[in-house]
Amino acid sequence: MHDAAPPRTPPSDALPPPHNRTFDELEVGDGASLQRRLTIEDIRLFAVLSGDAEPQAAEDGSGEGDGGVIAHGMWAASLVAALLGTRLPGPGTRYVGQSLRFLAPVRVGDTLTVEVTVAARDPAQRRVRLACRALNQDQAPVFEGEAEVVAPDRRIARSRATLPEVRLHGGTSGTQRLFDHVRPLGAVRMAVVHPCDALSLRAALEARAAGLIEPVLVAPRARLQAAADEAGLDLDGIAIEDVAHSHAAAVRAAELAAAGEVETLMKGSLHTDELLAAVLPAAAGLRTKRRVSHCFLIETPAYPRPFIITDAAINIAPGLEEKADIVRNAIDLAHAIGVDAPRVAILAAVETVNPRMVATLDAAALCKMAERGQIAGGVLDGPLAFDNAVSAAAARIKGIESAVAGRADVLVVPDLESGNMLAKQLEFMGDAVSAGIVLGAKVPIVLTSRADPHEARMAACALAVLLAHRYRNAPP
The missing domain is CATH 3.40.718.10 (Isopropylmalate Dehydrogenase)
Structure with a gap:
């Protein structure tokens, strides 16, 4: 399914x-509710706003934790304020006090139903006491208690608003996490097709130095050496497949991949069409x-x-x-x-x-x-x-x-x-x-552009390594 x-x-x-309910319109027993699902973004944003970044691991009473991620208690309590300020009594409400008992943690993915019910009215001060509670998706109580507000004395209607999105940044980048995940897998043999300029040749050598690949440079040896000399790069210890020109390089790289001698390909300074023309024909043995x-x-x-x-x-x-x-x-x-x-x-x-x-x-x-x-x-x-x-x-x-x-x-x-x-x-x-x-194709292929920065080239190599290891157990 x-x-x-x-x-x-x-x-x-x-x-x-939406409009509010004035004090005179409220009666004991009136109620309102809202639902909200907790996401990890909610926890992170509340941590930034409150300065409390610690309570993110749930505990089962033994101090070991159950592996879940839970909300700050006041995140759940803030939903009461949202309900009172937008629905009952609604716009114009002034918060006076709140008393809650927290009964169960709220984990990422839980859906809370928060309810408030008018319990008492004080006409002299327009004060309203409301019973508050929250249930999770299993109908288990999460908190209960009371809130006291001063209800508005006039009707207020406000247009429905969409809150702006807030996005948090910081911590380890996705690229770094990809590198950290891939490096322990081990380097794979990659045919680098016609890397006859400084950019593509340097990218291959830097990916080798980072422990991602063992490059096989498929290109005219003389042009490779000229590019290396111009860029001050050392080709000692690097496998080279000497071919006549870029078209021959693409064909030879496809042959190496079909024979299992390399597990991935990377485009060098030839055009993408030239590389794919060698990879896509059925005779190349790389189609799926x-x-x-x-x-x-x-x-x-x-x-x-x-x-x-x-x-x-x-x-x-x-x-x-x-x-x-x-x-x-x-x-x-x-x-x-x-x-x-x-x-x-x-x-x-x-x-x-x-x-x-x-x-x-x-x-x-x-x-x-x-x-x-x-x-x-x-x-x-x-x-x-x-x-x-x-x-x-x-x-x-x-x-x-x-x-x-x-x-x-x-x-x-x-x-x-x-x-x-x-x-x-x-x-x-x-x-x-x-x-x-x-x-x-049967092997992942890295397509680089001359405008790609260093980080993009390394990330593409890391992706190729990740896929090559995956294809060993589950060929495409």
Whole structure:
């Protein structure tokens, strides 16, 4: 059974604006409630705001902990304040006091139902005492107690507002975590195809020095040595396959990969088309049942986790069948980097199906394919515009209820042009770091660009190493 995207609700601006309840309108027994699911982002943000970064490991009473991550107690208590200030009595309420007893921890993933009920009224001071409690998704009590407020004396109606998104940065980068995970796996033999300029040759040698690869340089020896001399690089101890020219280098590298003498390929200073022309023919022995596609693994300060953009380098105008393989390859990469059920957003210019916009029809079909089990391993939704895919606030404004919207792990673009522009905009204007990798062949292929910074080249090599080790046990 594969998850389908949940139905979408009408936009919030179709509902009447919220208003308060004045003291005279309140009666004993009146109540209100809200639900909230705890995420790890909630814990981190509350830690920043409160300065209390410690209570993140749940304990079972023995001091050992049960391995869960729990909320600060006052995070749960703050939901009472939110309920009183927005629903009952609502806008204009002045908080006077609160007394709560905490009965159980709230763990990441728990859903709280917080309830307040009018228990007593004091007309002389317009004070209202309310009973408060919270239950988790198992109906177990989390806290109980009382709150006292001064209720408003006039009606106030406010437009529904969408809070701005807050994203936290800091700690170990995703690139560093990738390096830390990959290094213990051990270096793999990589054919570096025609690295006859300083940039590509240096990248191969630096990846070797970092313990990621054992490079086999496939190129004319004389041109290699000239590039090394010009850049002040030492080729001693490096395996070299001497060939006549770049085309021969691509063919020889494919032969080495098909024979199992190398486990991955990396493009040097030749054109991508020249390398793929040697890899893709059936006679090369590197094809699988999948369409070959390219993935950018991207980390940017503007998004809380690394994500994948595909396909931005190989398939120019993919049809539905090609897009299905593009999605499958991206899901495989997401699994390799530790995302068990990646959220896949199928991008278009709009979030509704329009028969005149092929991208929206393809998106709807891909989601139905996932629902029928033809695409497995991820949760798909689409069509989604870019803002709805990456911004929960944008999705809420448009009334989109989705397991993917605002939290996408994979962005599937309509065509190469849009994907390439999106990835490069993020790199050059969004301070993003990207690592490009080709999947769908029997070995992972690193496609580098002359404009790639050092960190991007190293991250791409690390991805290739991760996939090469994965392919040893589960060939594509």
